[in-house]
Amino acid sequence: MSRTRGSSGPKTLAAINEAGLDLIYTVGYEAMSLRELAAKVGLQPGSLYNHIETKQDLLFDLIHNHMVMLLARVDAELEGIDGPAERLRAFVAFHLDYHIERKREVFIGSAELRSLTPKHRKEIVALRRAYEDRLCDILKKGAAKKLFRIDDVRVTAYALLAMLTGICTWYDPKGRVNRRKLIDLHTRLVMEGVAA
Amino acid sequence: MSRTRGSSGPKTLAAINEAGLDLIYTVGYEAMSLRELAAKVGLQPGSLYNHIETKQDLLFDLIHNHMVMLLARVDAELEGIDGPAERLRAFVAFHLDYHIERKREVFIGSAELRSLTPKHRKEIVALRRAYEDRLCDILKKGAAKKLFRIDDVRVTAYALLAMLTGICTWYDPKGRVNRRKLIDLHTRLVMEGVAA
DNA sequence: GATAAAAACGATCATACGTTCGTTTCCTGA
DNA sequence: TCAGGAAACGAACGTATGATCGTTTTTATC
Structure with missing residues (x-):
């Protein structure tokens, strides 16, 4: 697979920020893995790096x-x-x-x-x-x-x-x-x- | 090497606790590695497990x-x-x-x-x-x-x-x-x- | 409608981690 | 004095981590 239908930069970044906020608040920055974060957003880990x-x-x-x-x-x-x-x-x-x-x-x-x-x-x-x-x-x-x-x-x-x-x-x-x-x-x- | 001269259980545990306190206070629990802790106490990582x-x-x-x-x-x-x-x-x-x-x-x-x-x-x-x-x-x-x-x-x-x-x-x-x-x-x- | 950029995938890399284990040396109590 | 436990070593295991990269598909621009 590759780029998904309806995906847009700003929207995904907002989703990453929101999910990150939630995870860091809950488990802490060090304890949050990017795999966990990616899963919460609905992405593969590597895809995060298109936005952060x-x-x-x-x-x-x-x-x-x-x-x-x-x-x-x-x-x-x-x-x-x-x-x-x-x-x-x-x-x-x-x-x-x-x-x-x-x-x-x-x-x-x-x-x-x-x-x-x-x-x-x-x-x-x-x-x-x-x-x-x-x-x-x-x-x-x-x-x-x-x-x-x-x-x-x-x-x-x-x-x-x-x-x-x-x-x-x-x-x-x-x-x-x-x-x-x-x-x-x-x-x-x-x-x-x-x-x- | 092996057991070192003058080593005693309670003393080492106290040292671990003090070093752990300091490290966790400074960098946080998740960010502290047991290797770092062991180094601070002057032990090999595995040796910690004689005490914790x-x-x-x-x-x-x-x-x-x-x-x-x-x-x-x-x-x-x-x-x-x-x-x-x-x-x-x-x-x-x-x-x-x-x-x-x-x-x-x-x-x-x-x-x-x-x-x-x-x-x-x-x-x-x-x-x-x-x-x-x-x-x-x-x-x-x-x-x-x-x-x-x-x-x-x-x-x-x-x-x-x-x-x-x-x-x-x-x-x-x-x-x-x-x-x-x-x-x-x-x-x-x-x-x-x-x-x- | 062609083209370039954007945004996703999935595989992979090197590293760092917590923990285990067999072994060796030192200390202590009978 | 010597036997057994205590306390250290150092190598290793399996796993998880942050990050990279080539590829593919979608979107946006002219």
Whole structure:
């Protein structure tokens, strides 16, 4: 056999990305074999290489696309919102929403950092740092206006991000707690935690 | 060659555990080869099997020992402390201390859950659940006495644990922030966050 | 409708992996 | 002191892996 009916590049690549996302999320990058991935997409192993450079590039692209999207979305979300308190609220709500919606990408984006080439890792870490800076800025401005009481901006940002990102590891959309309640609960923890 | 001078079972096993801990923390369980591990210990690959059952068992033992230790220590730490507020403070301080001291074990204990056999994973998850319950109990009692204001005990516990465990991913003992300040900062975030 | 590129196949390569095993040397307890 | 177990070696086994390549069929372009 050879090229199959109706096959198109972009469609197959999208299928590879989706299947890869799922497999890496489930079993991890190292444990995922390209044969497994190919089978899930409905291809022979070798055919993957019509769409990806290497296994490593597949991982990097997944994480990179996610990080770029995350940054674009957070900036869009915060645009036009004034005042540190309101911006912090918006940040929390956005972060939770995004992390619920794309928990696989987020999880991989931190759990599989170690599987990246040093060069690739550096690039991702820089993007993550940029995202952290969004929160740091808000905290800093709030502290300057005496709205927040913050000992150490960076450490506080890490603590809050860790808390907010935690839901990725356990949140179940069909579970007991709904999205609204989750956001309210976390918002309260954050706002009370940093309140002056 | 054959058996080397001064070799003893327990010592070698300890060396394997330490090297394994380090390698798994650095490169991950799947990415660690037993050849790499053996080289680090100073053995031939086959010799590992005088001390471990399988690679999987090595991972399980590492995580299991850590979880049992964690549970024993938290109970010892909380014993005799009265009042939800004081117990919560003690829990936070203990958790941070332990997670700073044993960040490799803690990290592996959550990051490598997926690499465990279903049966092994079940066992570890049960132990982790038991640990979470320690915090849930404190929160519940505090809420009952109107000392804390908590919407959902389990979710709040998850949020707090995620925040407190976060330091494992970035804390550097030689870094800018010292242990004391870290504990104070987190304690404040937690206590203010749940305050009635 | 011809032609080049795209996208699949299937076979294959070299390597790395976890594990086993027979053998040899060292340590320990009767 | 010596017998037996413990702890190492080194070679090997079977398998799985990421990746390559020549070939074939489909799609897209002019």
